[in-house]
Each structure stands twice: as C-alpha cells, then as structure tokens.
Amino acid sequence: MGKPSKRQGLSHVAELAGVSLSTVERVLNDRGVVSELKRRKVLTAARALGIRRALPVSFAGPMIVDVLLADSATDHFKRLDAALDRQAQRLGAHLTLRRQTWSERNPQQLLDALRKPRSRRHGMIVVAPDRPDVHEALSLIVQRGIPTVLLTSNLTDVQGTVYIGIDNHAAGRSAGRLMSQWVGQRPGAVLLVVNSLAYFAHQERAKGFIDVMSLRAPDTPVVGPLECFDDEALTQAAVSSALAQHAVAGIYDTGSGTPGIHAALAQAQATPVWIGHEASALHADLLRAGVMSLVLDQDPEGQVQASIDYLLHQQGVIDSPPQLPLAMKIVIDENL
CATH class of the missing domain: 3.40.50.2300 (Response regulator)
Incomplete structure (x- = not known):
C-alpha cells in the first residue's frame, strides 16, 4: 500500500482533534481566524500523529x-x-x-x-x-x-x-531508611514533624517514612505526624513538648520547621539524629555544625x-x- 496523501493525513488530524478539515488547514497554514482552544486541539493532534512539518504555535504574542x-x-x-x-x-x-x-x-x-x-x-x-x-x-x-x-x-x-x-513517597522512604540505620540501636522515639497534611507531598513523605520505620526499626516508636504548618512558634512548642515527654533519638521534618526545631533542641540541649528537607544556607550551617544529619533537596x-x-x-x-x-x-x- 502506498503512503497516505497529504489530505488524508490532515483528515486524520481533523478526526483526532474533533474539528473540520478546513479548520485543520487554517491552523496548519497559520491563516484565518481560529479560536485558541481549537488551535491547541489541532496542534496536539498533529504532533501526536507525527505530522512532519514546522507547526505554528497555538497563540499570537507572548x-x-x-x-x-x-x-x-x-x-x-x-x-x-x-x-x-x-x-x-x-x-x-x-x-x-x-x-x-x-x-x-x-x-x-x-x-x-x-x-x-x-x-x-x-x-x-x-x-x-x-x-x-x-x-x-x-x-x-x-x-x-x-x-x-x-x-x-x-x-x-x-x-x-x-x-x-520529586517522588515524595520515595523521599519519605529514603528518610526512613537512613533514620532506621542511625537510631535502630539507640533508645528513644522518632518525631515526625510535617507542614500540613492538606498537601499530598507531606502525606506521601509521612507515609513513606512510617512504612520503612515500621519495617526496619519496629521497636522505635514514631511520634506524629505533628502538623506545625511551618510556623516557628508552633514547631518549637510541639518539639519542646515531645522532648519533655519522650527520650527522642531522631527527628524527621518533612517541611520547613527548622528554626523552631533548632530552638527547641538548643533549649533542651538535645542532639538527636535530624533529617530535614531543602538545601539552604541555614541547613548548610547546621550540617557543618553537626546539628543536622542530612537534608533531602527537591531542586x-x-x-x-x-x-x-x-x-x-x-x-x-x-x-x-x-x-x-x-x-x-x-x-x-x-x-x-
């Protein structure tokens, strides 16, 4: 069988885009008035069908x-x-x-x-x-x-x-894997601090962390997730309360609660394993000082x-x- 004609190819584009053949010809030849929605449908269909020609953009201007x-x-x-x-x-x-x-x-x-x-x-x-x-x-x-x-x-x-x-579930699992190696033989609980569970990312990080800790360090209790909404005062209060109630071997913060956590640890003179998120100047200083153990960065x-x-x-x-x-x-x- 021979190759389909040019017009047959355009018919396939029209069928896939759900528009008329004349609309396809106007869009691909960049002439006439066509709505942006129809232009997008035609160009998406053309790319999907591998139309080998320079295609116009679906809009004018920036x-x-x-x-x-x-x-x-x-x-x-x-x-x-x-x-x-x-x-x-x-x-x-x-x-x-x-x-x-x-x-x-x-x-x-x-x-x-x-x-x-x-x-x-x-x-x-x-x-x-x-x-x-x-x-x-x-x-x-x-x-x-x-x-x-x-x-x-x-x-x-x-x-x-x-x-x-990033894959946030994998990030939480990675934090759990590393935390379990560090605290598996140390007495105490691990605190799980999150920004807000209204965000799927923090749901996934918390779930991945808990799953791996349960598997690899089953004797280490996980306290939390403690929702602190990246609020310095709320985070400091929550971590201080946990430090008063538990021997804390580790902390995993899925969000940006670093100032509050740092203040609570300094006040209690505690030095648990601490895993956080995002490469920042503050985290660099805390890593160099040995206060934080590791940071996961989503670039x-x-x-x-x-x-x-x-x-x-x-x-x-x-x-x-x-x-x-x-x-x-x-x-x-x-x-x-």
Whole structure:
C-alpha cells in the first residue's frame, strides 16, 4: 500500500482533534481566524500523529502563564521565586509569568485565581492543596485545553495535569531508611514533624517514612505526624513538648520547621539524629555544625526550569519535552 496523501493525513488530524478539515488547514497554514482552544486541539493532534512539518504555535504574542504559589516565606518558596525571575529574564518578550500568591489560611484565594483569570492564559503552574474543590477547579481548566503543571505537590485525582517534582513517597522512604540505620540501636522515639497534611507531598513523605520505620526499626516508636504548618512558634512548642515527654533519638521534618526545631533542641540541649528537607544556607550551617544529619533537596530551580520547558513544548514553542521525573538530591556536610 502506498503512503497516505497529504489530505488524508490532515483528515486524520481533523478526526483526532474533533474539528473540520478546513479548520485543520487554517491552523496548519497559520491563516484565518481560529479560536485558541481549537488551535491547541489541532496542534496536539498533529504532533501526536507525527505530522512532519514546522507547526505554528497555538497563540499570537507572548505566552502567558499564570503562576499560583502559596504565600510562604520559607527558603523553598524563596528559591522558587528567584528561579521564576531567572526564567522570565531568560525568555524575555516571549514569556509573561503572571504571578499570584494565595494564603494557606484562605484557600478561597486560590479558587478565585483558578476560576477567574484576569485575561487569557496559555498555561498554568500551581502549588495546590489536596481539596475536592481545588480538584474540580483544576479539572475544568484542563478540560479547556490549558496545559497545567502541579509544582512541588501532586494531585493524583486530577487527570490531564502533569506533576513536576520529586517522588515524595520515595523521599519519605529514603528518610526512613537512613533514620532506621542511625537510631535502630539507640533508645528513644522518632518525631515526625510535617507542614500540613492538606498537601499530598507531606502525606506521601509521612507515609513513606512510617512504612520503612515500621519495617526496619519496629521497636522505635514514631511520634506524629505533628502538623506545625511551618510556623516557628508552633514547631518549637510541639518539639519542646515531645522532648519533655519522650527520650527522642531522631527527628524527621518533612517541611520547613527548622528554626523552631533548632530552638527547641538548643533549649533542651538535645542532639538527636535530624533529617530535614531543602538545601539552604541555614541547613548548610547546621550540617557543618553537626546539628543536622542530612537534608533531602527537591531542586526547586530544576522544577521551575522543567515546568517552563514543559509548557513551551505543549504549546509547540520548543521541540523537546523536559526529562521527568526529577531526581532528589541528598546533601550532607561532606558534599556542601
């Protein structure tokens, strides 16, 4: 059998995209008026069918990406913000990053930003809690054909989004594996401190840690998870209370409770094994001083780079998608 004709190939694109043949021809020849939604459908279908030609992008002007981050002063979010600045400078007039923050104490701000964009958008990068109303809002965005990245924390029930970050369950298991080696022969409990279990990432880290500790150090009790919401005063109070009630051999913090933990340990003059998250200047100082034992880093700079590249690829601006999933980094005093 001979190769399908050019027109047959376009018919296949039209069938897959659910549009007319004339719409496909207008989009691929970049002429005439076609809605952005139909343009995205046609170009997605063309790429999926391997159409071998230079494809236009699905919009005119700069690519507008809504970035919705939690209003957090932690080192992780500072690194995300700085990385977004660098990406905006790198792409200049080709990309507009429209950043908004929402308060973790007021998720309605996130819902309003998801449901009521200020103008058209060609992609989204979102840090979102695990809530049914957030799932619904994100699902509607995906159904409109807008590529959507979930940053830092995944939501497995929202089909059509892409998660860009580390495997948080594996991170928790890694922390449990290392902790079990250090404290397996030491008397005492291990404290599990988390930011908020409203985030799937912290659910997964806590679950992975508990699973491995139960398997490899069954005689070591795990106290927690203690939700402290990355609040210094709450974290210090929770850790101080635990130190008063238990002989503490180790601490695993899935979030950014370092200042509170450090203050509680200094006050009690305690030196347990301590595993935390994210490479930061404070953590580097604590690792060098022997106060912290190990840090797991999720590379927020790499997350932002991969998120932007994914959206650019989805919109046909660049040819190659980013390599996923991203790798977790283990930081100790010797490799600072």
